[in-house]
Amino acid sequence: MSTFDLIIKGGTVATASDTFESDIAIKDGRIVALGHDLGAGTREIDANGKLVLPGGIDAHCHIEQESSTRIMTADDYYSGSVSAAFGGNTTFIPFAAQHRGQSLRDVVKITHERAGPKSVIDYAFHLIISDPSENVLGQELPALIQDGYSSFKVYMTYEMLKIDDHQMLDVLSVARKYGAMTMVHAENNDVINWLSERLLARGHVAPKYHAVSHNPIAESEASRRAIDLARLADARLLIVHVSAPEAAQAILNARNQGLPIFGETCPQYLFLTAEDLDRDGMEGAKFCCSPPPRDKAGQDAIWLGLTNGTFQVFSSDHAPYRYDETGKFNAGPNPTFKKIANGVPGIETRMPLLFSEGVGKGRLSVNAFVALTSTNAAKIYGLHPRKGTIAVGSDADIAIWDPDWKRTISQSMLHDNMDYTPYEGMEITGWPRTVINQGRIIVEDDTLQVERGSGEFLERQPLDPATDEPADHAPLSPARNFGADLM
Numbered sequence: 001m002s003t004f005d006l007i008i009k010g011g012t013v014a015t016a017s018d019t020f021e022s023d024i025a026i027k028d029g030r031i032v033a034l035g036h037d038l039g040a041g042t043r044e045i046d047a048n049g050k051l052v053l054p055g056g057i058d059a060h061c062h063i064e065q066e067s068s069t070r071i072m073t074a075d076d077y078y079s080g081s082v083s084a085a086f087g088g089n090t091t092f093i094p095f096a097a098q099h100r101g102q103s104l105r106d107v108v109k110i111t112h113e114r115a116g117p118k119s120v121i122d123y124a125f126h127l128i129i130s131d132p133s134e135n136v137l138g139q140e141l142p143a144l145i146q147d148g149y150s151s152f153k154v155y156m157t158y159e160m161l162k163i164d165d166h167q168m169l170d171v172l173s174v175a176r177k178y179g180a181m182t183m184v185h186a187e188n189n190d191v192i193n194w195l196s197e198r199l200l201a202r203g204h205v206a207p208k209y210h211a212v213s214h215n216p217i218a219e220s221e222a223s224r225r226a227i228d229l230a231r232l233a234d235a236r237l238l239i240v241h242v243s244a245p246e247a248a249q250a251i252l253n254a255r256n257q258g259l260p261i262f263g264e265t266c267p268q269y270l271f272l273t274a275e276d277l278d279r280d281g282m283e284g285a286k287f288c289c290s291p292p293p294r295d296k297a298g299q300d301a302i303w304l305g306l307t308n309g310t311f312q313v314f315s316s317d318h319a320p321y322r323y324d325e326t327g328k329f330n331a332g333p334n335p336t337f338k339k340i341a342n343g344v345p346g347i348e349t350r351m352p353l354l355f356s357e358g359v360g361k362g363r364l365s366v367n368a369f370v371a372l373t374s375t376n377a378a379k380i381y382g383l384h385p386r387k388g389t390i391a392v393g394s395d396a397d398i399a400i401w402d403p404d405w406k407r408t409i410s411q412s413m414l415h416d417n418m419d420y421t422p423y424e425g426m427e428i429t430g431w432p433r434t435v436i437n438q439g440r441i442i443v444e445d446d447t448l449q450v451e452r453g454s455g456e457f458l459e460r461q462p463l464d465p466a467t468d469e470p471a472d473h474a475p476l477s478p479a480r481n482f483g484a485d486l487m
């Protein structure tokens, strides 16, 4: 009689801190033993010559979500999660997005109805807050944080989403009080509009002007301001999708002062540049996202940020809008750069790209790769140690990587519902062969092995503001900048 449900044998296991040769025994969805000669399993996988890594956690992706201009993403929770799984992910954290006037509770309910019957991997939700009304701040948000929706994104740009500094302080102070993480899209809306008006008035309407209007100073100014607002409120803050070198520098400076400021970047800022927006005809629309890709020096600064402690999280910001009237050209066939749907797909290619160009080319250790693509997100968003590591007691969320598998990226091999990939033609070495979520083999032999709806919603713990600070920061001081009665 076998003792275990599954044993992974002979692989090289890597976590965020260690690399070691070990077999892994799995029972009832959990890792129950590490070591050698563990005994028998109902199923055994030979991982000789393979890297056995924690399943990826994509902590920033837009799935079955309406944009602020009510364009639905091309991926629903089925295609989005299947695509994520083939890219080595076992958990993702899309958004429950509030549009102005909506109740947060309703938004969470709708998002559950979308995800539950479809997702093939485990999932949690961040909230998007576009309308921090008295009821949201005073009732809904505190209750939702306590129910485990302990992170939310706010926007400093996009007309229908942006909140002002006063509102941002309100949100940060609720996050501070109840132990949540605020994520911010940091771009100065007025700078972007001021530049856009001038460009359009001069007839500069092509996709490439999207990158001109989203000047890096719009990003760095907003990032510095957001950090200062978080300092004032004494709150944690994570700046998402950083592309501008000065914004990265601002995060690093804050972290070096011991502030609980965190940074995220994405593949588009390592592998694309503003020149991609200048491709023939409207092709540049495929690369329009915000913030936009920058130049070669910008790419180098973002690579540096992955190794010098600036960025903790590497996410896809998968925002799938097809190259047709349902997506990029929702506003008509030849839109000005202002009217092109913003976003690039990348949920399946996020980890292979970073593995190939990072680990494969010697820029990152395999441990840093694990930290950036899985462990740190689990810690920051309240999922660790259940998720994000390979340890006894953790969920058996594992991706078995073939470090020598050479593939050329093409849209036809991907599993999302898109009609293009920005990374078409890129040669990759290293891709996961087998992906396991809570002990279930979800991808094997290039085939999906599970049914729709088999992923599980993850209840997250609210972080205790006094004690449960993400790993590398001391607890927040009690109301450092003003009296507790002002919190």
Ligand code: DUC
Pocket (backbone or CB within 6 Å): 062, 185, 288, 289, 290, 291, 317, 319, 342, 343, 344
């Ligand atoms: N920018 C965002 O802020 N969200 C989705 C896609 C994008 O480009």
Ligand code: ZN
Pocket (backbone or CB within 6 Å): 185, 240, 241, 290
């Ligand atoms: Zn954003």
Ligand code: ZN
Pocket (backbone or CB within 6 Å): 060, 061, 062, 317, 319
């Ligand atoms: Zn986003």
